Each structure stands twice: as structure tokens, then as C-alpha cells.
Amino acid sequence: MSVVTIQRKVLEKNDEVASVNRRYFAERKMFVINMVSSPGSGKTSILECTLEHLKSGLNIAVIEGDVQTDLDAQRVAKFGVPVAQIVTNGGCHLEAKLVNDALSSLQLSGTQLLVIENVGNLVCPANYDLGEAMKVVVASTTEGDDKPLKYPGMFHKASVLLVNKIDLVPYVNCSPDRLKKNALQINPTLKIFETSCTTKQGIPEWCDWLKSEVVKQLRA
Amino acid sequence: MHELSVAESVVEIIQQYVPRTDLNRVRCVRMKIGEFGGVVTDSLTFCFQAITAQTDLSKASLEIEHIPFAVRCQECGQESRPEFGTVVCEHCGALRTTVISGNELQVVDINLDDSLAEAT
Ligand SMILES: Nc1nc2c(ncn2[C@@H]2O[C@H](COP(=O)(O)OP(=O)(O)OP(=O)(O)O)[C@@H](O)[C@H]2O)c(=O)[nH]1
Ligand SMILES: [Mg+2]
Ligand SMILES: [Zn+2]
Numbered sequence: 001m002s003v004v005t006i007q008r009k010v011l012e013k014n015d016e017v018a019s020v021n022r023r024y025f026a027e028r029k030m031f032v033i034n035m036v037s038s039p040g041s042g043k044t045s046i047l048e049c050t051l052e053h054l055k056s057g058l059n060i061a062v063i064e065g066d067v068q069t070d071l072d073a074q075r076v077a078k079f080g081v082p083v084a085q086i087v088t089n090g091g092c093h094l095e096a097k098l099v100n101d102a103l104s105s106l107q108l109s110g111t112q113l114l115v116i117e118n119v120g121n122l123v124c125p126a127n128y129d130l131g132e133a134m135k136v137v138v139a140s141t142t143e144g145d146d147k148p149l150k151y152p153g154m155f156h157k158a159s160v161l162l163v164n165k166i167d168l169v170p171y172v173n174c175s176p177d178r179l180k181k182n183a184l185q186i187n188p189t190l191k192i193f194e195t196s197c198t199t200k201q202g203i204p205e206w207c208d209w210l211k212s213e214v215v216k217q218l219r220a
Numbered sequence: 221m222h223e224l225s226v227a228e229s230v231v232e233i234i235q236q237y238v239p240r241t242d243l244n245r246v247r248c249v250r251m252k253i254g255e256f257g258g259v260v261t262d263s264l265t266f267c268f269q270a271i272t273a274q275t276d277l278s279k280a281s282l283e284i285e286h287i288p289f290a291v292r293c294q295e296c297g298q299e300s301r302p303e304f305g306t307v308v309c310e311h312c313g314a315l316r317t318t319v320i321s322g323n324e325l326q327v328v329d330i331n332l333d334d335s336l337a338e339a340t
Pocket of ligand 2: 072
């Protein structure tokens with residue numbers, strides 16, 4: 001047997017394209033977030049609330065990733081912001097290359113905030129850097145408070161946790177405090193907001209914080 | 221199920237390092253996978269076999285070394301292997317720790333069957 005020594009990261013190619021994307025964003029002073037969660041935790045709903053709250057003050061664009069359909073993109077398009085839909089055709093996560101392709105189809109002049117909604121999946125998207133400034137993980141109260149323990153990879157890589165559907169706490173067996181404690185055990189630096197897209201609780205706080213991060217990027 | 225796209229990336233890496241005429245000599249492909257890496261190894265092995273069957277790589281197989289999740293404490297400096305799902309130092313209970321292993325997803329080397337080298 002002869003041996004070819006390699007020592008290479010398997011996803012190096014994705015990481016390289018992610019660096020290209022990151023440079024593209026930096027040159028345009030664009031703040032980019034990658035929203036991840038299980039299916040149905042409320043990524044699109046939070047995005048809708050965020051657009052409603054920030055649209056008048058910020059120049060926002062959206063990339064929607066879904067396995068099939070452009071339903072989420074249609075929801076977002078109602079807000080009159082540029083939106084590109086990536087259909088992965090069965091793929092369970094977005095890759096940097098797909099985002100790179102989508103950038104060319106978007107009208108991004110003057111965009112200050114780009115939101116990428118990833119495919120609903122708490123495992124796979126954790127491994128694929130898209131070039132974003134930060135990952136925002138959404139965990140909803142209806143999923144239970146043990147999610148961070150079961151899917152630590154995603155919570156470890158995220159910078160922000162949105163505990164969504166907080167309005168449903170009285171009806172479900174989920175303690176937001178336990179959820180937050182579990183998440184902080186895997187990532188003590190997580191910034192956490194409790195949100196509800198129905199009562200809008202926590203939405204202004206989240207939006208104000210997000211806006212301050214965008215402004216930081218503009219001044220950088 | 222991103223194991224399929226991981227398997228495809230592994231095949232791409234093999235093709236990059238091994239000349240096309242030598243692909244049928246590839247036997248064992250050694251990998252390191254961290255327990256925190258989010259890859260199910262059985263599923264990866266299955267996907268790799270499925271996409272290499274009936275190709276020049278049909279005799280290739282993955283040999284996977286599992287790397288445990290480990291952290292170093294920023295308070296007491298000691299290393300520990302916390303329970304899955306936490307980064308808490310086992311020695312002093314501190315939360316301020318740095319992950320030192322467990323995120324690996326790497327191809328280490330490729331072993332080629334030399335008995336076929338002359339024939340091709
Ligand atoms: N009660 C309540 N329902 C919510 C809240 N946020 C979202 N929902 C509902 O949860 C369902 C799923 O919300 P989406 O925003 O589509 O979730 P998603 O994460 O974008 O879903 P995928 O893109 O399919 O992964 C919808 O019926 C929403 O109306 C909330 O804060 N409270
Ligand atoms: Mg959605
Ligand atoms: Zn310690």
C-alpha cells in the first residue's frame with residue numbers, strides 16, 4: 001500500500017466560497033445574518049416582524065432557502081424588499097456557493113442588512129459557513145426546552161438565540177428559563193431574546209439590538 | 221442528511237489528489253470526525269458506498285476515527301470532556317472554556333493498492 005497524505009478539511013471548498021462571500025459583504029459594509037432553526041420555529045414570522053419594524057429605517061434584502069416552493073419568499077416580497085429564493089431540491093442546508101449564486105440575482109446596491117433564512121433543520125446548516133456575520137438560532141417553546149442539549153452544535157455556533165412563541169408558554173410543557181440555561185451551558189456568550197410574533201413581545205428589543213449591530217458594521 | 225454532500229466532497233478530494241488512472245487502486249480513505257461535528261458516520265459510510273459503487277472508486281472504503289469533544293478551561297487551565305451538550309469544566313465547573321477538539325471533519329490520507337500499479 002502506498003499512502004497519499006492529505007490532512008484536509010472536507011468542507012474546505014465551502015469555507016473558501018464563504019470567505020469570498022464574507023469579503024463581498026465587508027466591501028459593501030453589509031451586515032449579514034444566517035437564521036437557522038427546526039422547521040416551523042418561526043424564522044419567516046420573525047423576519048416579517050423584523051421587516052415591519054426596521055424596513056423604514058434600514059435598507060434590507062433577504063435570501064430564502066427552502067427545500068421546495070417559494071412560499072416564504074412570497075411572504076417576504078409583500079414587504080417590498082429585494083428577495084431571492086434558493087430552492088435546494090431536497091438539500092437539507094444552504095451552502096456558500098448557493099448564496100454566492102443568489103447574490104448576483106439580487107438588487108443589493110445600498111443594502112445594509114441581508115437576512116438569509118436557512119432551510120428548517122437544526123443539524124446540517126451548522127457545518128456550512130455562508131459568510132455571515134452571525135448565526136441566529138430560533139427555538140420555539142412548542143419544541144420543548146431540551147433542544148440545546150439534543151442539538152448542541154447549532155447552539156454552539158450561534159451568536160443569538162431567539163426563544164420564540166413565548167405567548168404559548170401557558171399551554172406547553174416548556175420552561176423558557178430552562179431552555180435558556182441549557183443553551184448557555186453550551187454557549188455562555190449567547191445573546192438571548194424572548195419573542196412572540198403574535199403579541200410582538202420582545203420584537204422591538206431584538207430589532208433595536210439588530211439595528212445597533214448593523215450600524216456598528218457601517219461604522220467599521 | 222448532509223452526509224450525502226459530505227460524501228460527495230470526500231470523493232472530490234480523492235479525485236483531486238489521486239490521478240484518474242489510479243482511482244481503481246484506492247482502498248482505505250482515513251478520516252477524522254469529531255463527535256461534535258454533526259456527521260452521522262454510518263450514514264456517511266452508506267452514502268460514500270452508494271455514490272462510489274460501479275465507479276473506479278468501488279473498492280474504496282472509509283476508515284473513520286472518532287475524535288471526542290474536549291474543552292480547555294479558561295479559569296483553571298485543565299482539559300476535560302464534558303457531557304454532550306455542555307461546555308462546563310469538569311474540574312472547577314467554570315463555563316468559560318475553549319473547545320479544543322470534537323469539531324473535526326477531515327480526510328487524513330488515502331491508501332492505494334500497489335499490486336495494481338504496474339498493470340495500469
Ligand atoms: N403562537 C405563535 N405562533 C407562531 C409564532 N411564530 C410563528 N408562529 C407560527 O408558527 C408557524 C410556523 O412559522 P414560520 O414562520 O413559517 O416558521 P419557519 O421557521 O419559517 O418555518 P420553515 O421555513 O418551514 O422552517 C406559523 O403557523 C406561524 O404563524 C409565535 O411567536 N407565536
Ligand atoms: Mg420559513
Ligand atoms: Zn476549570
